Structures are given as C-alpha cells and as structure tokens.
Amino acid sequence: SQTIHQWPATLVQPVGSPLSLECTVEGTSNPNLYWYRQAAGRGLQLLFYSVGIGQISSEVPQNLSASRPQDRQFILSSKKLLLSDSGFYLCATRGVSSGNTIYFGEGSWLTVV
C-alpha cells in the first residue's frame, strides 16, 4: 500500500518569507500527485496536480507554485508569503494500484504572521 509523507507538519512564517512544503510518496510508481488547501477547517480547494516529473497544472491563480523534481516527490513553494496563504495543506496521490481512489497525507499547517 502507498504511504504519503508530508513535512513540516506545522510551520509559522512571517509575511514576505519563502515557503517550501514537501510531500513524498512510497509504495507506488508514476503516481498522480495533488496539492489541496483547506481554509478555516472546512472546504478543500485543489491547487495543483501533476501526472509526471516536471508536469504541473495549476487550478487557481495564486501566490504559490509547485514542482515535481522526482517521480514521487511534490513540492509546494512560495517566494513571498501572504497572510491569506495560511491554511492546512494536504498532499494527495492516486497510485497505479489504487484505481480511482485518491489518498491523502496528514497535512501541513501553515500560519503566516
């Protein structure tokens, strides 16, 4: 079965500072990878998805970017954080063996102060 690792689990960053959240997946190869953001403990919004190394699709215009330097590594970044970037960031994957099911990591809490 596949395992999703996200780090850091919690992050407090000042406005204007850079951001790097990392996600790695084990137990599958060539997975689809996704970044979701959950604001205010409720709705989830898809930010980026990737179907392969170097292939990134953005779902919404924003202050964030994503990269996939390796098959099972997905990174969420920002050059200058805004207060509105605060939220719970979830990495997710659909592996080859999981059919149509998307599985989520444990998330990274970002507070911009």
Next chain:
Amino acid sequence: AQSVAQPEDQVNVAEGNPLTVKCTYSVSGNPYLFWYVQYPNRGLQFLLKYITGDNLVKGSYGFEAEFNKSQTSFHLKKPSALVSDSALYFCAVRDGGYNKLIFGAGTRLAVHP
C-alpha cells in the same frame, strides 16, 4: 461543471441511533462519487466510493452509502452511531480526467453519548 452539495452544516445524533449525512451531486456523464472523513488536525481518510454497480456501497468503519441516480444523491449512512464517529465528513465527485476531486463544504457529525 461538476459539483457536490452537502446541505447540512452539522448533524447531531445520539449514540446508538442511525445516522445519515446528505450529499447531492451535479455532473455530466456518469458520476464517480467518494466519501472521506477528517478527524481534528488530521488528513482525510477514504471511506467508500461509487463508480458503477450496486447502488448500496459498503465502506470502512461500518459506513455505507446509497447512490440514487434519480435524486442525484449519495447519502452516507450508518445503522448505529458511535461517539468516535464524531468528525468532519466530505463528499466528493471526480472532475474530468486525472482523478481531480471536487469536494463539498463538509458536514460536521456530532454523536452524543
């Protein structure tokens, strides 16, 4: 565009009573529907999915969901609620290719002893 609606912000149930969390959907074509559960400060856990076949889908932790095409609904049910079922529940629908998911706003389930 695909969408899901969870009409109840919160559902309150007494322990031992049956529970229902409602979800309605709007899709073009055949729907791929999912239910996830989120405990505080955790990622989303997959409960069950409907792709095709029997309208009654059984999932994890004793949950089941009934797909109703005529009513465009996919309600989550459990015959006997537990206090430990208290959590945030999300309904989701697949949006196009690459297994992107669109989520409802979530329903908070509170099971009282």
